[in-house]
Amino acid sequence: MINLIVFSTLIGSLISGFLGRYIGIKWSRNIVCLSVFISLITTYILFISVMINNNEYRNIIMSWINVDFLNIDWGFLIDKISISTLIPVVTISFLVHIYALVYMNHDPHQQRFFSYLSFFTFGMILLVTGDNFLILFLGWELIGVASYLLISFWFTRISAAKSGLNSLLMNRFGDTFLVIGLALIIYLVGSLNFDTLFSLNAYLSTDMLTIILICLLLGCASKSVQFGLHTWLLNSMEGPTPVSSLLHAACLVIAGVYLLIRCSFIIEYSPIILIIILISGGISTLVSGLMAIASNDIKRIIALSTMSQVGIMMLGIGISAYNLALFHLICHSFFKALLFMSAGAIIHAVGNGYQDIRTYGSFLKFLPLTYICILIASLSLMALPGLTGYYSKDIIIETLYGSYTLTGYIIYWFALGSATLTSIYSIRLIYYLFFNKPNNPKYIYLHLRENPTLMYIPMTILALFSIFIGYLIKDLYLGMGTPLYNNMFIHPNNLYFIDTEFSLNTYIKLLPLITSILLCIILILFYELYYNKLFIYNSKYIKYIYKFFNQKFYYDQIINNYAYRSSLYISYLLNTYIDKGILIFLGPYGLSSLSLHLSNLINKLVFFNLGLIIELIFFSLFLALFIHSYSLLYFFIALIIFIFI
Amino acid sequence: MLLSSILIVTVLTSIMRDKNEYKKWVNRISLIILIYVLLINVNINNISDLILGYNIYNNMLIINNLNNSMINIILIIGIIYMLLLSYNISIIKEIDRLIIIRKWLSLLIIFNILGLILLMLVNDLILLFVIIELQSYSLYLITAINNESNNSIKSGLYYFIVGSLGSFIILDGTIGIYEDIGLTNLEYIILYIDNINIYNILIILFGLFIKIGLAPFYNYSITIYTLSPTMITNYISLMPKLSILTLILNLINIINLIHNNINLNIINLISLIIFISMIIGSIGGMNVIRIKTLLAYSSLLNVSYMLLAIISNNNYSIIAYLFYILQYSITHINIFSIILLIPLYSNLYLYNSNNNNNIYNVMISKYSPIEYISQLKLLLNKNICLCICFIISIFSLIGIPPLSGFYGKLLVLISSLNNGYIFLSITLVIVSSISAYYYGNIIKELSFDILNNYNIFNYKEYNISNIKILNKLNKNELNKNNLLYNMNNKDGDNSIIYLNNNITYIISVLTLIIILISLEYDNIIGGTYLVLLGINI
Helix, strand or coil: CHHHHHHHHHHHHHHHHHCHHHHHHHHHHHHHHHHHHHHHHHHHHHHHHHHHCCCCEEEEEEEEEEECCEEEEEEEEECHHHHHHHHHHHHHHHHHHHHHHHHCCCCCCHHHHHHHHHHHHHHHHHHHHECEHHHHHHHHHHHHHHHHHHHCCCCCCHHHHHHHHHHHHHHHHHHHHHHHHHHHHHHHHCCCEHHHHHHCHHHCCHHHHHHHHHHHHHHHHHHCCCCCCCHHHHHHHHCCHHHHHHHHHHHHHHHHHHHHHHCHHHHCCCHHHHHHHHHHHHHHHHHHHHHHHCCCEHHHHHHHHHHHHHHHHHHHHHCCCHHHHHHHHHHHHHHHHHHHHHHHHHHHHHCCCCCEHHHCCCCCCCCHHHHHHHHHHHHHHCCCCCCHHHHHHHHHHHHHHHCCCHHHHHHHHHHHHHHHHHHHHHHHHHHHHHHCCCCCCHHHHHHCCCCCHHHHHHHHHHHHHHHHHHHHCHHHHHCCCCHHHHCCCCCHHHCCHHHHHHHCCHHHHHHHHHHHHHHHHHHHHHHHCCHHHHCHHHCHHHHHHHHHHHCHHHHHHHHHHHHHHHHHHHHHHHHHHHHHHHHHHHCHHHHHHHHHHHHHHHHHHHCCCHHHHHHHHHHHHHHHHHHHHCCHHHHHHHHHHHHHC | CHHHHHHHHHHHHHHCCCCHHHHHHHHHHHHHHHHHHHHHHHHHCCCCCCCCCEEECCCCEEECHHHHHHHHHHHHHHHHHHHHHHCCCECCHHHHCCCCCCCCHHHHHHHHHHHHHHHHHECEHHHHHHHHHHHHHHHHHHHCCCCCCHHHHHHHHHHHHHHHHHHHHHHHHHHHHHHHHCCCEHHHHHHCCCCCCCHHHHHHHHHHHHHHCCHHHCHHHHHHHHHCCHHHHHHHCCHHHHHHHHHHHHHHHHHCCCCCHHHHHHHHHHHHHHHHHHHHHHHCCCCCCEHHHHHHHHHHHHHHHHHHHHHCCCHHHHHHHHHHHHHHHHHHHHHHHHHHHHHHHCCCEEECCCCCCCEEECCCCCCCCCCEHHHHHHHHHHCHHHHHHHHHHHHHHHCCCCCHHHHHHHHHHHHHHHCCCHHHHHHHHHHHHHHHHHHHHHHHHHHCCHHHHHHHCCHHHHHHHHHHHHHHHCCCCCCHHHHHHHHHCCCCCCCCCCECHHHHHHHHHHHHHHHHCCCCHHHHHHHHHHHHHHHCC
8 A cells, every 4th residue: 555655756757757648637636646546545445544553564566775784674654643644745745636627628748747746756755754864865856857847847948957956056065965964874873774773862972963964954054945045946837837836835844843853862862953943943934024015926925935834844854843844734735725725716817927916906806706715715724713823823822931041032032923914915915916906908807717627626626625623623733642652752851842832821821812913904994995005115215125025024135146156166266276287188088099099009009010029029038037047026027027028 | 422522623623624603612621511510520429429439439539518619619700711712792793703713612612621520539649649640730721822013922931930830839848748757648648647847838829829829929810810711711711710629628628637736837827828818909099090900919908808708617618618619600700791892882092181182092911802801881872781790799709798799798797706816807808899990990991981981982983983993904804784873973982893793692691780789698508508418527
């Protein structure tokens, strides 16, 4: 069954990719969707078996690397963490496949698209189910490649190609460190199995663990868009919307979070890393919120909100509440995928290619179903009571306060600010899309109608998920006796959930809700009644702040000027003087010219004259006599003379 | 049988008129003789009888399983060679006359095969010298057989001088041994092996190395292989090696009986020679433009592989040696017979690519019409099957897995690694990858220049000029119908030349053996293992 989960998507991808031109668009679509569906069904069966019946599966197909003491198998592990991560991955992957049937309906290269999409799913499943770091790394690389292919799917557009490259470059930066981390793990424990490393956790040097974890964290930060390595996320909105919905809601961005949750056994023994994770998560959640309130691109806003939510997951890891992070990961995937899909539905319905929310407006009458979906998703994102987001997000923010540490207290305010900003940009998005004055041309409004029904089926399912799933599986993940504690390790010193549960004041618990509702109301009032106050370019100071946020803290410019240009220059120098200079001269070119030269010499010697040949033969005879008489020393001297003749 | 047959052939040769058909008849008679000898040998000697080996001619010669199987191999190769000689290679006699042979060539070859067979059976140092002279002199004569050709005479003289030096060195070693213990019979020498100066055996070995042209003494072999006619090169670059290497194997078995450091020293010295031969055999061939020079380097390389198998002296070494020499001979004969056929497709003129109208003569000897690697370019357009056979043979030399060369190299590597010669094994791998470069060069010339070929050889003109040449050769004997057919054929398929069934049969069978050797690999190894049982007591 594990094989079925992992490899059915690969088979679908290969069939669609290689045989696509023979079996046609229709059949390749059907086969790919079927393959993901098989994976989905088996995943749910295993979910019940693992989470409810407390089973654990390990499937070792064959041995992969077997050098000295290093044994690495093709092994797959289905425990509670991997199956919990697998649920959103496979569910959303399947729903996105169905969604893409409509969204990509008019594209001429659908076989290729579905092949990539399914291949991405395969990579993600491989990442999640692998039972050692190497399988995980394989999946990690596969999703890197697949995301590059998907983001630059419309490769004839220069911006799509550029953003694909950007994403690949950023991920490669992280992957480099991940590889270093893996090498250090091999150096340290001589194995890449999770079990070996995690069972040795208490006996390893903390410094070494910290170094390893910094490397892993950099890898995770590039995949899970932490501030500093986040630029690719915003650029990658160039890809088709199903891609964004799959990559940036459920799969790619949670890979890093998954790895950190998996590594809970060693993170707990390195307090420095916990603080680093906490700080980076806090900064990225706040910064992305600030960027989002000043952005105007619909998909970019949603992407920034993803970044913010992933930051909150990082906060959950930073205060050692891994089950909270995992729960938020699951819940967030559903409503974020819904949000992306709704945005895609709007883009698809409008059909003029503009994604700027200022060009939209008054879509409420035309797209009611989309409005409902986007409203549910936004409210869930804003963590309104009763919806999914409420159960998962607020508890993390509370736990920050409930940890009663200085860092936790500071980061609590960061997270509170981020939660508030989340509601601001969500309301802003909804207002601009649905209630604002109509800003599009009349032609658009005349032809604006709801998308085909098939597109709304996955959205409806996701809407139901984002309402109910939090309430339904709350106890499974957040309760005191959650079975998740079998597979993750929380150091007793870092166990805060009892404090959080019983010692916090009610107003602390309600503070995020209060601030967000308050600010929402103020914002709506401003939009409706005092809109002239929002003409920010009239104000001297707000203008600069707005520009600063709108240009994403000028981070792109900074990283371009200081990081990219210099590193490009260095790599140019390396390329010119090392790769194509010394190495070529000493390597291929030098060797070949040397051997040709030698060959010339030998051939000259051969066709020289008879006298030399006889001379050589007698010389060899004397050589034999030399050895006959004494030692090898003479022999070597004679040999050297012979060579230099 | 061989001796009596020599008599018959001598008489026949002397009464024969000097005409091509009659020469063929003589060759066919000697072919029959060889086949008959082979049949007799197979019937008389079987493995179970030879397990212990038996001495003949007053303990002068010894026959055991290894010798016996090598006799069979030599006879088979001789038969294949004689087949090439004794039939026309195409239906046009004038073209066939390009491969000129003397009428006493077959006689000399039978002499030489007698020498080669006896050389392997040698059990006495005096007889060793006598037989090596028998073998060598017939070889010198074969090399110089086309005495109107300058190159042929030159190479014969080279061979004579250097070969007599080798004989002299062998004699020197024999004298040294006789001086020490006063014995010449190898069986007795083994009994007193600790009393003699072992370097005398080394000197004998050096003499033999000179005869087969290993690295420090390789110069002359490259020269004579390049200069002598193709048909002769085919013979002299393969046959002597078969028997002399077997003799070396016997001598090294004797050396290995000594249990002290001297033994190790000798093996180290031979390893050094192998190393030098490998390096020179691989690097020397890299910028060679003559096909025969290249094949000479390749044979130097392959001989050093076989010597590596020989010195490693374990159970695998005999298996590796027998297998390698068998597959190498097959590949070698195959390549040379294809090279022999190429001139049929080649124009005696080459066109200047820059100026199509300007036709000029290129030096092409009628003794070795295919001199340069670039002349092989013709083959792909003219006869693609032949081209594929050629490429398969070269792949086998490179060692591409399903072909026979791969298994040979594998066995050599296994035998040398079993004995711990790691440095030489690594050298073998490096060297075979370097040699893949020049083999690959041939393949490039053969197959990757299609467009270039197409432009250079404008087919229509080409055919007409070819016909002119044919007319010049002999107007009367050309088949008019074939010519007309050729005129009408716009594709320029040079179909006037049909190959003889005989040579095509040889080439196809050899190529199939090279390809399909993996089917019978187990049986071959089993057979060689049986041979091994007989000699390593």
